[in-house]
Each structure stands twice: as structure tokens, then as C-alpha cells.
Amino acid sequence: xxxxxxxxxxxxxxxxxxxxxxxxxxxxxxxxxxxxxxxxxxxxxxxxxxxxxxxxxxxxxxxxxxxxxxxxxxxxxxxxxxxxxxxxxxxxxxxxxxxxxxxxxxxxxxxxxxxxxxxxxxxxxxxxxxxxxxxxxxxxxxxxxxxxxxxxxxxxxxxxx
Numbered sequence: 544x545x546x547x548x549x550x551x552x553x554x555x556x557x558x559x560x561x562x563x564x565x566x567x568x569x570x571x572x573x574x575x576x577x578x579x580x581x582x583x584x585x586x587x588x589x590x591x592x593x594x595x596x597x598x599x600x601x602x603x604x605x606x607x608x609x610x611x612x613x614x615x616x617x618x619x620x621x622x623x624x625x626x627x628x629x630x631x632x633x634x635x636x637x638x639x640x641x642x643x644x645x646x647x648x649x650x651x652x653x654x655x656x657x658x659x660x661x662x663x664x665x666x667x668x669x670x671x672x673x674x675x676x677x678x679x680x681x682x683x684x685x686x687x688x689x690x691x692x693x694x695x696x697x698x699x700x701x702x703x704x
Contacts, residue, residue, distance in 0.1 A: 545573075545574070547573075547582050553578055581633060587624060589647075592620040594658040594674070595673060595698065598656065598659040598661075599697050601662065605653060605654075621640035621641075622640040623681065623689075623690055624677050627684060627688065631680065668704075670698050671702065675695050
């Protein structure tokens, strides 16, 4: 397990260094990031995209990424999240969406996001905080989010299980 943490304002801090020392002493793979907001958004790009696509299709990543009709949706959805982040002022690398898709292609073929597992089990899903948040921020910031809008609408009836 890997732990990345940092100050919301960016940069290093004494408390962050102290926490890093404790993590290392305990054997954690930890990183004291000086750009935690960027790191959080990079994770959000990946999580919002993979969660929505595996849940909407109820299929594992391998089946989706190998389907020529579905595979392009990964880059389109990840690009929407990156565009929303940039519009919000987050400094993201130019290849942020491509990196998320790269992770998806490197992941085990049977992998499904936890939201997909929750949906299949009939549990509540994290949709409002993932695709729902992408869509809401896109509306507020004037950024089109057509892929996440469709995924949100398709999954919305299942939000509460």
C-alpha cells in the first residue's frame, strides 16, 4: 500500500516531515508530496473514470479496454475530468488523462472498481462524489462533460442501492 500526503497549500512542512518519518518507521511506502492537490486530482481522474465505466457496464477493465467501441471512452472520460481540474485551477500535466488510461491498460484484466462491486451487490454507490462531481463542477466552470453526464444519468437510479 502506498500513502501520499501533503499540505493543501503545497510545499513541505515540519509536520509532514514528522509524519513521513513515522510512516517510514512503521514500514509504510509513504511520500510527502509538495503538490498534493495535483496528486489528488490525478487520482480523481483515474477513479472517476474507471468507477463509472466498470459500474455502468458491470464489466472488468480487461473486457472494456479490449473492446474497440468502449476503449475510447476511457480517454474521453479521463480528459473531461482533467479539463474540469484545469478549469478549477489545478496544475495538471498535459498527459494526465493519458497517464490514467495507461494505468487502466496496465491493471489486471479482471479488475473492477469498488463502485462496480457495490452496484452489483445492490449497495449504495459513490456516484455523487465521482461522475456526479465531475458533471456538477463542469456545469459550474463551463466545461462540457458529455461522457460523465451520460454515465452519471445511467447510474443515478442505483445511487442508493
